[in-house]
Every structure is written in C-alpha cells, then in structure tokens.
Amino acid sequence: MSTTEPGSFRLPRLLALLAAMALLAAACGGGDDSADDDADSEASASAADTTEAATDTDDDDAAEESTSSGDAVEVRWFVGLGTGAQEEQIERQDAVVDAFNDSQGDIELVVEYIDNSTAADVLATQIAAGNAPDIIGPVGLEGSNAFAGQYADLEPLIAESGFDLSPFAGSEEVYRTAEGALEGIPFATFPSGIFYNKDLFDEAGLPYPPASYEADGSSVYGEGTEFEGPWDYEKLAEIAAILSVDTNGNDAASGAYDKAAIEQFGFAHQWTTNPTSLGTSFGAGRLEQTDGSAEFPDAWVESYKWYHNLVHEVGAAPNQTQTDSDLLAGNVFNSGNVAMVSTHLWYTCCIADLGDTWDIGALPTHDGTLVSKLHGDTFRIHKDSADPQAAFTVLEYFFDDAALDLLDVYGGMPARPDIRDSYFASLDEQFPQGVNWDVIIAGLEYADSPNHQTSMPSFLEADARVKEFETPLLDDPDFDIDAGIAEVEADLTALWAG
Amino acid sequence: MTTIFTGPDDHTTTGSGSRDDGGHGTLERRERRWGLLFVTPWLLGLVLLFITPLVLSLLMSFTNYELIDTDDQEIAWVGFDNWQRVFSDPEVGNGLWVTLKFALMFVPVSTLLPLSVAYLLTSERLWGRGVFRLLFYLPSMVPLVAAMIIWRFYLNAESGWFARLLRWFGLNPPNFLGDADWVLPALVLIGTWGIGNAVIIFIAALNGVPTELYEAARIDGAGKWRLFRDVTWPMISPITFYNVIITLVGLGQYFLVPFILQGVDGRPEGASRFYTMVFYQETFSFFQAGYGAALAWAMFIVVFTLTALLFWSAKFWVHYEFEER
C-alpha cells in the first residue's frame, strides 16, 4: 500500500492555517462565538480522528495482508492519461500484471484503468488526497503538461539500479525538465500515417494511397492512372469525395450527393481533432509567440478551413454527430464505413473489427511540406511514491521482459531501435495481411517540431480554451473560423498577460 | 432567517407550546432535556457536516489554495481577489446566463407538465388510471447515469430514435446535443423524465379538492376555466409553491446531467456550461480551489436570496386558508 507521507498532504496544512486564523479572529475580536466553536469542535474532531485514522489503517493493512500474498509491497499503476484504457487493451495489460506478480514475491502490482475522459480529474483527486499512484502511464507529453511538478526524478533510481540508458541514444532528453530532472525514459513512439480500407477503394475503382515517400517527403498518387497527381491535401480531398457515398450510391463528387443520407465517408482525422493536433497536420508551429501573445500559425488556420469545408460543404468527412451516430459508433475507421483516416500508430489498438481489409499509406503534403505528427509515451513515477525503488523495479520490468507485450497493446513502436524488429514481427502476427509498416516508420523523419503537445503557459486553462474551439469546428456548419480564432487568440493573450 | 423559513404562522411550535403551558417547571425542564437529546444527532451533523465546512469554505475563498500544487506556490491570504474575480470572470457571466435561460425554460415545464399530466390521470374518462400513474412514475426510477446513457444515443441527430421520429413526421431534426441553440431545450426534454413525483403529489392535491366546492361553483354557473381559476388553483397553489421551491433548489445543484452528457466544458462552445460546471472546472480541472470556494459561496448566496424572495412572494399567490391542520 502506498501509504502517504504526512509531508505530501496539502489540505491539512490549509486546514491548520484556517483553524489558526479562526482562533486568532476569535481571540482578537472576542465574542465571535461561532468561530470559536468551530475551531474547538474541529480541533477535538481532528484529535479524535488521528487516533481513529491510525487504528483504521492498521485494520486495513491487516485485512489486505490476509487476502493478498504475504508482505509484498503494493505498487499502484494508473492507466488512462494516454492510451491503455480502451476496451481491447485492458485484458492484455491484466495479463502483464499477472505475469509480473507471478514472477516474484516482493512487489504486488495493482493496476487501475480510468477512462481517458475522466482520468485527469481522478488523478488530480488522488494526488490532492495524498493518495497518488506510484506509476503513471503510458502518458504522453500532454499528460505531463497537465501534472507538471508531480513526477519523480528518475536519475537517482537509474544510478542505483544500474539501468542502461545507452540504447536510447539521448532520446530521453525530451523528458528532462528545465530544472534538470529526468522525469521519463522513452518507451514508445507513435508516428502518423493514413490508414485506409482497401475494400472501399476497390469498390470505387480507385488506386490506393502511395506506399512510400520521396526524400523530400512528397509522394505521387495513382501513378499511371487517370487520378495521377502529387499526394497533397487537395488530392486527398478529391479522392475522399469520390469515396463518400450516400444511400442511393451517389458520391460526393457528383451533384446528386445527399448529405442527409451519407452511408460512407472518404476521410476523417481519427481521434486527432484537438485543434493543436489538427492544425499541425498542415505544418508544425506553436500558439505562444515570443512577445507572450497568442497567434495561430497560418498553416493551422488553413487546416481548420480545409477540414471544416470537407466536413460541412463536401460532406466527405463526418461531423461530431455523425461520428457518434450508430453508423460510425465513435470509432469511425473501425466501423468499415470510412475509407481513410489520418492517425497515429497507436490506432492499431482499436481496429480489430476490420479484419484484414486495411493498410497504411503515405500522408499527404501541404505546401510541399510533410508533417507526420509524433506522440511519445513513457511511464512516470509520482514524486510521493512510498517506495520509488519498488516502482522503478516495475518500470524495469516494463522496459525489459514486458516491453514487447505492452508495446503491442499500445500499438507503440519501441523507442529503442534495437527491439523494433521483434515488435513489428508480433504486429504482423496480429495483422497477417502484411501491413506497410515502413511508410509509417518513415514518418519519424518528418516529425512535427515543435511537437503539437508542447506545453504552453497556464497549460490547464489555455488547453481547455483551445479545445473549446474543436466542437464548433466539427459540428457547426456556419462556424466563422476567423472570428473563432480571433476570440481564442484574444482570450489566450489575456490569460497569459495575467 | 427564522421568519422566512417558518412562514407567517408556525402552528406546530406555538400550538404545542400553548397546550403544555401550565405544566410544572421540572416537567418542562425534563421535556426540554429529552427533546434536545433526540435532536442531538442533527445538531452534531449540522456542526460537523454543514457549519464547519461552510466556514472553512468561506475562509478558503480568501486564499489562493490550489488542490494540486502545480507551481510551488505557498498558500497565502489573498483578500478579496477571488471575490473580485467572481464578478469580472466572463465564464461566470456565461454560467449564470446559461443557468438562467435553463431556469426560464425548465421551471414552467416542470410545473405545468406534471399538472397537466395529473389532470389527465385524474380524469373520470380515463381507463386504467393506476397503470398510467405507474408508467409516468417509471422513469423517475431509472438511475441517472443509466438515463444519460439512454438519452445520449436516443438524441443523436443522425441515428437516434427521436430524430428518426421527427423525420418520419417530415420534420428536419435539429442537432440536439451539438447545437448551441438546442442543447438547453434538449436538457429540458431530458428533465421531463423526473416529473413522476410532482405528478403524484399534484394528483393527491387534485383529489383533495372537496367536491362540494366544485358543485357550489357550478351552481353559480362557473365555466371550466373559472372552476380551475377559482376552485382548483387556490387549492393546489401550496403544492405548486412547494414544487417551484424544489425545482429552484434543484437548479442550484444542477450539474450531473450536463456534466455527463456534454463534458465539463459544456459543449458546444459553453452553451451548456452551467454555473456549477464553472465551479467544478476551476476546482477540479484547474485546481483553483480558493477561487472555487468563492464561486460556490456566491452561488449559495444567490440561491438563498432567491428562495427567500420566493417565500416572501408566497403571500401574494399561495392560498393557505383552506389548509387546516
């Protein structure tokens, strides 16, 4: 059990401060009965509570020890800030936990899966309660932004255990904070690509998306066919329109297309419609300007207009309501009713229903540049972990014996190049159709820099404000993008000015 | 406060008091002791679970306390900073506006709909009244989260049954949960699932109207509308008053439905971001618990004032003269 040290509590400190203040007010003001009573009752209550708390924890431990194996240290693992809490992934992570617990008797690993939508709130509550988990992950940069200052420095643990960092070839430096602490070891990387449904291309008689990049990141679509042309977002939109079909069999490129009765969509940004992510598909950049104001990069604005047009004018990409509808059921590509999606390698997590009908192709360029958005995941140890050594022992297991299993669950490519081959071998077992992994690996060369998950000042508030922009973009056909952007920029600039 | 909540005439205390006057002093003291003993659990709970947290919350609203320390800031008193921010924060304005708009839609619906249904279910011309009462009460028994699971998919503008039903009637269904103009009406619609209790107490009130009164009015030649206005309404106005109070109190705490359906940011574009969600987001998403405490207290003050106003207004429209106890 990760019993918490008294020092990690903040609420009690606040209470003490408030109680002292109340006493002071009573003493100075005199005759303020209510404040006096409160302080008294609270003091006596907390005195009684301390003894009770002590006996209570004893009871708990005793109860737990009798049911679990001997006197093992409990290490709690929190899954949900990033990938890992999807239906398909839970069972397989449970297997890893069981295997670890069976392999030794000193540590009892306990896993908690929290759905991504509430994971941040739950973790916040746990931390505020002084009940933080020991291991948090897999978590990307975004998760670490939200909980800055909560992670342990791993360097002493690495030194103590003799963990070898050399295979990572310096890539761990992304997890070094401004203060010099190393808060993560790279575990998985997730470049992006175009996942496409071969059956839907066949039905439309269209050539597949290109399978490789030129040195400059460009590629050509449909070489030697009537559709030949440079593979850019314009071309993608043109193909997507042909791949969008209504119930009468009319496609979005024809005049007869009925947007009220769409049966199949040509394209979607799957689970990557956060405005910073969506914008980066057209070019890397950042919101925060050197003068401290907020400004959307031009490429981002263009990407919003491009996608908004594709969703609402052309009807070749699903809006939010269509995404949530029975037809697409929230996981659009997996439904078999969307021909292409742009997403990360982790999407191999959630594609089981589609069978062998899919493959991965090249991403299109915008203005001659290619961006393959990159996610990187790691496991972190909370700074209040009662036994960081035990937690790090679990991390070592994750990075060694369990690495391939876990990477497989998350669809993450090993950050260590030396174990990539066996990783893709296991993916090939799962997807025997022969997926073109090379094209998505090649995306590493064109990773977004700065990364779209780079932190910004007042991250929590700023991020919430930016995300608000997502719903109208996806669901409001009349949304004035320029005006919306101006509002976000003004709000962020004001927020950052304090 | 006392006068507001016990109303103009608290029969119970004065009644029982005058009745027992004349008893011996010791007997009276003994009675007081027993009475206080019985009330002790409540008094303890009041101090521990309400007054103490209330005072703490008020004190907290004058600090910069963060639920999770993200910037290594010491806890300090910040005076009225949080309270000033309550008045200048555009999110607060939006939250109040959303709550007010919803209240203006929901209070009439939550009063008139149960009343109409109760009228229908007390009609002599209805077969199987018992079954209908059961069926109208049924959704009140559906657990809230389960109800949200149902409504979320039921109201999908593409494939939900409600949209299909509207299309079947030749109407163009709006995007209930995705359109800023429709999300509040959609929440009102969802709220109609909670009318069961109000229907039942309206039925009881309607059945409680003495038939002599109707007969007397009919002899005077009153029409249907006048029967309602002059006989029924005065008799059911205390129930209506009670219902409005309960609805208002519920509005001050209205949170879970929009939170579960629309997320803490009140999609779309904050159109369903009720005041309570502003509080929740500041406290639990941004960890600004000091500011959150000021928000919560401000809400308490507003709800308290409104309730007090309503109690005050009761003397102009609630008729108690028929109720004897």
Add this chain to the structure above:
Amino acid sequence: MATILSAARAAEPKRTFAELDLDTKRFLAKTTVTLFAVLLVVAFLLPLLFMVVSSLKTEQQIASQTILPRSPTTVEVTEGPFAGEAYDLYAVPTDDGLRSLLLVTKGREASTFVDPADPTVPIEWEGRWRTLEPALVLDPTFENFSEAWDALDFLLVLRNTGIIAGLGMAGTVMASTLVAYGLSRFRMPAKRLILSSLLATIILPPFVTLVPTYAVWLQVGWVGTWWPLIVPHFFGNAYNVFLLRQFFLGIPRDLDEASAIDGASPLRTLITIILPQAKGAVLAVSLFHFFFAWNDFLSPLIYLAGERGKQPISVALYDFLGLYDTAIPLVQAGAMLSMAVPILVFLLLQRIFLSGIDLSGSLK
C-alpha cells in the same frame, strides 16, 4: 385538461355525437382520452424501448441502422472462384424478375453476384448495389447482457451498493426518527432555528461544502473507503426528518400521553407507541434512501476515485460508459442491468411511491 377534453370533443363529428345515447357518448369520450394518454405515455417511455432494442443488437446491426435487430442473410460459398467466404444475400431485379443473389464483388455502378444454388457462375449486374434490398432476418442477441455483467463486475458492484445503501439506510432511519420525534413532541429552546437549519441544508448547494468536507474526511483517513458515504446519514437528513415529523404530528397524542403517565420513558414511548403507527412512513424513508444511494454519483466519484473494487453501481456504470462507449449495444445492456433492481423494487412496492408523499405542509 379543459383544452384536452374540448380538443377530444372537437374531433368527434358534432351532429352524430349529439344524437348518441349517454353510454355511447361516455364510451367514446373514455376511448379518446385513454388513446391520448396512451400516445403520451408511449412518447414518454420511447427512450426506454430504444434502450431495450439497442441492447439486443450486435455492433454490426447498430451500424446497419435498422430499427429492429436484423441481420443480412449470409450464405457461405464452398465451390468456384469465390469459395471460402460468406456473402450477403440481396434481392436483385434481373431480366428474369427478382432473384435472391449473393453479392461477391462490390462495384460502384456494376457488381458481381452469384446464385447460391450455383455459386460457380458469376453474374455481372449493372446498377448500384446500395439501392438493392438486402435480405434481412430478425436476429436479436442476448450476449450483451452477459458481457456487460462481466465487464461491470455486476455482483461486486451490487454488493458494494447494497452495503453503502443498507448501512446509510439504517443510519438515516434511526437518526431521522429520533430528530423528528424530538421536533414533533417536545418543547425545546431554539426550535424554530433548528427547523430553519433543516430547511437551510436542503437549499445549500452541496458544492459549497464539497472541498472542506473532503478535507475533513481526508484528515480522518477515510478517503478511499465507504465511510464518507455512510457516516453522514447517521446525523439524519432534512427531507426525512420533515417527512417523519409531518407523520408524527398527525398521530394523536392521547396514546403517548397515556404511556407517559404510566411512567414510560419518551424513548420507550417512541418505540412502543409511535413507531408501530408510523411503519409506512419509515418504510418510505428507507426506500427513498435506497434510491438516493443507488443514484448518488458525485460523492462516490470523489471519495472512491480509482478504488474500482469499492465503487457502487452509479460510478461503475459511468466508468463503463467511458471505457466502452464505442460499443453501443453493450452500454445499453449495462444501463438496463443497472436499473433492474430499482425498477423491480418500485414495481413491488409501488403503493408507497404512488401514495403521494410530499413535504409541502412542512414548507409552509
């Protein structure tokens, strides 16, 4: 009502109506009103039907967007160039009339079919396959319930909810009875103030005390346990106190005064005289608490965050929705499981709910 009735009347052809005898008139009026009520109740309960139907579908049936759980008829082809796979059956208009054919290769404007009787011969067909009628059969599945049962860990969750609800129920019944008895039968100082404080706690939005209350429980060391969800009820609850007090006030004092003269202590009087007469009200309070505990969401969410093994049904169901929201039939089945117990209790004890318990008198 008035408008409803007059509308109902207007629907009748007036001349005929006037000519009808009284019984027939009454019969027609009853039919019209009942029909209207049926329509209203169907509209009101349609979401429940939606849930039931959705929970009987497979994910493929959800995606096919038919109202009822219907599946296309598939036939496995065992010979010829298309052998080894199952294909969907469609009604295809051909020169020989409407034929039931298997769609083996889809194309935009022309597709290939085979006859299930002779699958070796491909039949080229000009036209759009999407406009064809698939041969659908009713094919409900009940697997979602067992899957949701397992995924929710339903028995564990039921046990958790039962313990939380049961202990809290015991607490609130005991405490509320005592307090209501005190407030209905005894004189005491500041009685009005105490009554007002009960009302004030009803009005108080729970958010105001949320964080400090949390801090208090944290200090006690009970965050992550059931106690913060149970212990507060041992102090009584304003609604329940009002309800019981109303009831006690209605019980004539003659009996308990007689008992007091016989020398019984007030507590004894409460147990032997008052409670036996107030069984119904106590049962109502118990039931209301049961439903409160079944529904209570925010407290368990906060106090049991991450404690998956301890969560009651409301939070477990919410997590379940989050984790499985791309499996629509599964979450609908989960919703249905979660309401089974409350609905059963309601149907068994409906009289208590439908007797119209209200607090309006106490708000005077």
